[in-house]
Amino acid sequence: MVVAPDKFKGSLTAAEAAEHIAAGILRTAPGTDVRTLPVADGGEGTVLAALAAGYRRVALTVSGPTGEPVEAAIAVREDTAVVEAAQASGLTLLPGGVPAPLTASSYGTGQLVARALDLGCTRIVLGLGGVACTDGGAGLVQALGATLQDADGTDLPPGGAALSRLHHLDLGPVAGALRGVEVVIASDVDNPLLGERGAPAVYGPQKGAGPADVAELDAALAHWADAVAKATGTELREAPGAGAAGGLGFGAMTLLGARMRPGIELLLDLLGFDRAVRGAGLVVTGEGCLDVQTLHGKAPAGVAAAAAGAGVPVVAVAGRLELDAPAWRGAGFAAAYELAALAGPGATAAESIARAAELAELAGEQIAQRFLL
Numbered sequence: 001m002v003v004a005p006d007k008f009k010g011s012l013t014a015a016e017a018a019e020h021i022a023a024g025i026l027r028t029a030p031g032t033d034v035r036t037l038p039v040a041d042g043g044e045g046t047v048l049a050a051l052a053a054g055y056r057r058v059a060l061t062v063s064g065p066t067g068e069p070v071e072a073a074i075a076v077r078e079d080t081a082v083v084e085a086a087q088a089s090g091l092t093l094l095p096g097g098v099p100a101p102l103t104a105s106s107y108g109t110g111q112l113v114a115r116a117l118d119l120g121c122t123r124i125v126l127g128l129g130g131v132a133c134t135d136g137g138a139g140l141v142q143a144l145g146a147t148l149q150d151a152d153g154t155d156l157p158p159g160g161a162a163l164s165r166l167h168h169l170d171l172g173p174v175a176g177a178l179r180g181v182e183v184v185i186a187s188d189v190d191n192p193l194l195g196e197r198g199a200p201a202v203y204g205p206q207k208g209a210g211p212a213d214v215a216e217l218d219a220a221l222a223h224w225a226d227a228v229a230k231a232t233g234t235e236l237r238e239a240p241g242a243g244a245a246g247g248l249g250f251g252a253m254t255l256l257g258a259r260m261r262p263g264i265e266l267l268l269d270l271l272g273f274d275r276a277v278r279g280a281g282l283v284v285t286g287e288g289c290l291d292v293q294t295l296h297g298k299a300p301a302g303v304a305a306a307a308a309g310a311g312v313p314v315v316a317v318a319g320r321l322e323l324d325a326p327a328w329r330g331a332g333f334a335a336a337y338e339l340a341a342l343a344g345p346g347a348t349a350a351e352s353i354a355r356a357a358e359l360a361e362l363a364g365e366q367i368a369q370r371f372l373l
Contacts, residue, residue: 001025001372002276002312003364004037005286006299007045008319008339011356014038014045015052020357021284021317024364029372037276039285041299042186042263043086043129050075050082053271060115062088062108063143065132066100067158074112080123081116082270085109085245086130089139091207094132099208102216103159104133106248110143113256117177125270126252127263128187128245132207134199134217135160136224137251145173146255160200160246161213164220169227174255183258186266188297191243193236193250194222199243207246221247228254264302273306282371283307284364286317290338294323295331304332315371317363319356320349335370337363 003025005017012020018036025034040049051057055075064070065088072087086092088108094100109131116124133139138148139158147170148156148163156162191197200209200217209217224247225237234254236242241260242250252258268274277283285303287294294301300316307314313334321328321338328336339359343352352359 001032001034001282001284002037002280003034003284004039004273004303005284005317006039006041008288008356010288011319011353012360014040014049016357017286017360020360021364024361025368025372027361028365028368032368032372035276037271037273039264039271039299039303040127040267041188041297041302042127042267044084044090046084046127046186046267047073047075047082047087049267049271055082058115058119062111064093064108065089065104066095067105068095070108072108072112074116076116076119076121079121080125080270081119081121082125082127083109083112083116084127085248088112089131089133091130091132100132100159101134101204101207101209101213102161103157104135104207105139105158106131106133106135106137106246107139107143107158109248110140113140114144117181122180123182123184125266126183126185126258128185128189128248131245131248133160134204134207134209134246136163136193136221136247137255138163138224140248140251141171141174141255144177146171160217160220163224166223166227169231171231171255178256183252183256184266185241185244185249185252185258185260186263187241187244187249187260188263189244189249190240192238192240193225193242193247194218197243199247202243203246225250262297262302264297264299268302268306274310277307277310277312280312283312283314284317284367285314288319289322290316290318290320290328290336291322295327301331308332315367317360319352337366339363
């Protein structure tokens with residue numbers, strides 16, 4: 001049996017969820033061969049999932065989204081590094097939780113990539129999602145040696161808004177640093193960089209951008225895209241995924257030569273899911289909320305699809321279950337367990353979250369009773 005959940009946001013990491021579900025299974029069906037394989041889809045928790053699968057942790061101090069030092073890590077195995085943008089540029093790293101939509105930067109993410117290059121890694125998996133910035137990847141490439149200056153020859157300050165003043169762009173050092181290196185983006189976002197479906201309009205408000213900020217960022221990123229196209233001869237502002245992570249997708253694809261793959265598909269490959277599931281009789285997956293978004297490329301749906309390809313049945317555990325039975329069955333799940341329901345009638349959401357570990361074990365017990373005994 002393989003237990004492969006994503007994180008239960010606000011209560012359990014993916015590794016903790018896997019551990020507690022497995023504990024419930026083993027308490028009810030002792031001797032069961034259970035392998036825990038925490039998963040992620042490229043957003044928060046991606047590095048933790050890689051570490052749980054045997055990657056080595058490399059810690060470093062980088063520049064946070066507003067320039068403050070933050071502790072971050074990458075995961076390394078042989079020539080591959082897993083880099084999670086949220087580790088350096090995440091919304092959760094904003095000091096005091098105060099948004100900085102115009103000035104937050106992806107510079108720290110670039111520092112993580114630079115560390116991977118220093119270690120000799122020739123394949124970098126860049127997980128996008130959960131970032132505080134909308135700078136089109138400008139900070140990312142500045143950390144890799146690019147020069148961005150205004151008409152007076154002054155280096156631009158951090159953030160997407162400053163890109164409206166970009167006059168001189170030197171990308172030479174970036175190409176040299178990435179020579180012979182494959183960069184793969186793990187993301188399920190298909191938005192373009194600009195316009196009504198672009199990064200500022202769709203994701204800017206989540207980062208504190210009001211209507212005027214969205215308009216300012218969209219214009220600044222359009223200027224950035226013009227400058228990048230002139231410097232590289234490559235035009236990718238309309239490419240699916242260019243708007244991922246505040247335009248980090250655009251910067252990585254255009255300036256690092258990155259290609260994009262669905263996040264959970266890529267992570268399952270990296271974590272060796274196909275080997276783990278071979279010969280298994282059951283797979284258990286899950287996340288904090290099983291809802292419509294789950295059906296569009298989130299981790300549990302990806303696990304279900306991969307397990308189905310191996311002919312192994314899958315069950316889901318969720319903090320909240322917002323899909324009806326026909327919907328979750330249609331997604332490939334043989335059963336679905338909701339922690340909120342297991343908490344009992346009258347339990348509040350806060351109580352269910354506080355008891356998440358206990359309830360995950362109870363879900364494991366019920367799964368064992370139904371599928372193993």
